[in-house]
Amino acid sequence: MGTTAFVLATEPVGPAYRATAGMSVFYFFSTGIIALTAIAYLFPSSWRTLYLITTLPTLFFIVAILPFISESPHWYLIRRKPEKALEIMRSISKKNGRFLPDRVSLVLDCDKSHSNTNNIADVAISGSIIDVIRSSLTRWRLVLSTIISLFCSVTYYGLTLNVVNLKTNLYISVVINSVCELPAFTLATILLERFGCRKLVIGTMWFGGAFCMAGSLMGGDGAMAVGRMVCSVLGIFGISATYNLLLVYTTELFPTTVRNAALGCIQQAEQIGAVVAPMVVVMGQGLPLMVFGLCGIVGGVMSFYLPETFNQPLYDTMAGMEDGEKAREGA
Numbered sequence: 001m002g003t004t005a006f007v008l009a010t011e012p013v014g015p016a017y018r019a020t021a022g023m024s025v026f027y028f029f030s031t032g033i034i035a036l037t038a039i040a041y042l043f044p045s046s047w048r049t050l051y052l053i054t055t056l057p058t059l060f061f062i063v064a065i066l067p068f069i070s071e072s073p074h075w076y077l078i079r080r081k082p083e084k085a086l087e088i089m090r091s092i093s094k095k096n097g098r099f100l101p102d103r104v105s106l107v108l109d110c111d112k113s114h115s116n117t118n119n120i121a122d123v124a125i126s127g128s129i130i131d132v133i134r135s136s137l138t139r140w141r142l143v144l145s146t147i148i149s150l151f152c153s154v155t156y157y158g159l160t161l162n163v164v165n166l167k168t169n170l171y172i173s174v175v176i177n178s179v180c181e182l183p184a185f186t187l188a189t190i191l192l193e194r195f196g197c198r199k200l201v202i203g204t205m206w207f208g209g210a211f212c213m214a215g216s217l218m219g220g221d222g223a224m225a226v227g228r229m230v231c232s233v234l235g236i237f238g239i240s241a242t243y244n245l246l247l248v249y250t251t252e253l254f255p256t257t258v259r260n261a262a263l264g265c266i267q268q269a270e271q272i273g274a275v276v277a278p279m280v281v282v283m284g285q286g287l288p289l290m291v292f293g294l295c296g297i298v299g300g301v302m303s304f305y306l307p308e309t310f311n312q313p314l315y316d317t318m319a320g321m322e323d324g325e326k327a328r329e330g331a
């Protein structure tokens with residue numbers, strides 16, 4: 001649900017505000033973690049009770065929110081339903097106090113080379129992960145994005161779970177980690193306007209990785225224990241920004257027809273990272289922080305090989321992306 005909600009929140013937004021809209025989603029994720037900590041503190045005796053209570057917001061979502069959400073205009077467009085897409089865009093414009101001219105028309109990016117759109121087959125454009133792998137343009141984007149997301153996830157979930165090794169109050173530590181994520185999102189959103197996704201992913205991964213490495217060199221007693229906790233908090237400050245930036249970045253790296261499939265692979269890598277993280281945490285002492293630091297640094301290096309997408313259009317089809325990238329290289 002989180003992945004599709006993120007895509008739905010970002011696809012209708014233009015390049016100038018897409019990153020801001022995408023990053024704004026994650027404030028609610030961190031707020032949810034804080035709420036979960038409070039619920040776990042109030043109901044510590046039964047995990048079944050905790051499961052029941054945390055299920056209720058999902059039911060509220062279905063009843064109170066879902067009926068008011070419209071489909072993405074991009075989704076209708078790749079299914080050759082431009083009238084439906086325009087209907088949604090006019091509705092958005094009206095709510096924003098603006099309007100679309102009556103003679104506006106929508107055309108898929110792969111159809112722009114056709115002068116007569118009436119001759120274009122009225123067939124929905126679809127794609128799968130196989131199409132991503134077949135294309136030399138997107139194949140390495142997927143491989144690199146998946147590996148970087150795996151490293152990022154190991155670090156993010158690992159730092160969250162590593163509070164047990166910091167010998168501090170579990171509930172307070174989780175809340176502090178979650179609260180420190182909120183300014184990280186704000187700072188990342190501001191810096192996105194200046195540096196773009198790629199540079200920011202590299203910078204935040206290295207920032208988080210460097211503090212994890214520093215924390216791994218500190219002892220576990222007295223002032224050193226406090227220093228290790230500070231390094232851990234600063235580490236999650238950087239890596240939480242990376243975690244969310246990668247979703248924004250991946251959304252722009254792949255066209256609409258395969259975007260959900262590509263994001264699904266990224267999310268799968270993140271879940272594998274969440275499985276690996278506890279195995280690192282049980283090593284104890286400073287070793288987990290060293291592993292997290294290496295993941296951040298290596299992930300940052302790998303990000304150098306991904307293209308910049310700042311202020312680039314959100315492509316609809318694989319053919320449209322390939323044509324757009326060729327034109328970009330030619331320019």
